[in-house]
Amino acid sequence: MKRQILHIDANNAFLSWTAIEMLKRGYNIDIRTIPSIIGGDESRRAGIVLAKSSIAKEFGIHTGETIFSARKKCPQIKVFPTDFSIYIKYSNQLYNLLSEYTDIIERFSIDECFLDMTNYLQNKTLLEKATEISRRVKEELGFTVNIGVAHNKLLAKMASDFEKPDKVHTLFEEEIPTKLWPLSVGELFMIGKKSVPKLNNMQIITIGDLAKTDINKLIKRFGKHGKLMWEYANGIDNEEVHYKIEKPKGVGNSVTLPMDISNINKIAEIVLSLVEHVTYRLRKYDLIANVVNVQLRTKEFKDYSHQGKLDCATSSTKIIYKKARELLEEMYKGEAVRLVGVRLDNLEEKESMQMNLFSNESIEKQDKLDKVLDSLKRKYGYESIIRAGKMNVSDIVKFKKN
DNA sequence: TCTGGGGTCCTAGGACCC
DNA sequence: TCTGGGGTCCTAGGACCC
Secondary structure, three states: OOOOEEEEEEOOHHHHHHHHHHHHOOOOOOHHHOOEEEEOOHHHOOOEEEEEOHHHHHOOOOOOOEHHHHHHHOOOOEEEEOOHHHHHHHHHHHHHHHOOOOOOEEEEEOOEEEEEOOOOOOOOOHHHHHHHHHHHHHHHHOOOEEEEEEOOHHHHHHHHOOOOOOOEEEOOHHHHHHHHOOOEHHHOOOOOOOHHHHHHHOOOOEHHHHHOOOHHHHHHHHOHHHHHHHHHHOOOOOOOOOOOOOOOOOEEEEEEEEEEEOOHHHHHHHHHHHHHHHHHHHHHOOEEEEEEEEEEEEOOOOEEEEEEEEEEEEOOHHHHHHHHHHHHHHHOOOOOEEEEEEEEEEEEEHHHOOOOOOOHHHHHHHHHHHHHHHHHHHHHOHHHOOOOOOOOHHHHHHHHHO
């Protein structure tokens, strides 16, 4: 039996949601109707376009380009800051509305969901359900969505990416040759900008070209990814809609510094504050980590990282910082650093934590201290807890001046 | 006042064991 | 004077996604 899958994608999510919130707060312009973008903070060297209005798009502005470049294309562009609390609010509203239609719902990202409607059609067609959802989101939540209607996740996702905004598109098997195959190969999900030139060199220009290429040739050139590409080009995908909430496989935080730093002690202070953030998140999930990873990005945009296994899985700020500091010292060559990141991987449930016979007592003590600090953070806000040696942005500025 | 931050998965190569 | 080879674990880096 064929599965009945929908992919729902909020149109210009960050910008639309900001527009609605601003109107609610009394702002008299709907920023969806003017040349506008949501952008990162330029003063913190994070000035890229995260979302754009349709009019901004007409000026040739793309998501991911610099705000500087967007201004050159459209000097009158209005730039609004990011605010994740707004996005989470509207994302939840969308999720709650969609949850009325099926129990098998997967939050694919902050603005996208997959729905498995196979056992939830109630004598209606999948397309009728999609049309109803589209209308209700617009009327009740005040923004528009694109909906892809298909028999698997890949085709539903590709369909929702067809003409925008506020559209419902089907992509059933018999429509693949006319709707999917004429598109450029780079439009296919999981084919990024590095793969496109390699495929073009093999005379593969469209998704149809890819679909008709010998799969073994693709496997030879791209390994596992080659098989996936070929299957996707042919509309093959058996992935389930993952409706159970899964814990993360890894957690990380990274930060672009307001200015480049080449003093290892100052970098270590940034690492400490990142370790505090990241272990706090880890403890919220009741997880412990086995692997610590420290990442640096140089001012030339060269990324490198070192990772190391802990003797025993933990969520302790102190132990993880100690490891992170070792990794930093072993990898750092003295370059000017633009970004610092810390990731924790190979996570496991806290219940399974193995008792370390030799330092059991001190682990428990440290665990208690972290828990106390966490509850203070929740109560008084994260910024109220500042360990000695932690550096904030103004310290970095002062450091640079000295 | 060019170039975010959060993830997942894969691969190549080295170390080590038998 | 020949220097295997399979398996597993680990790390660094890269590709892709939103």
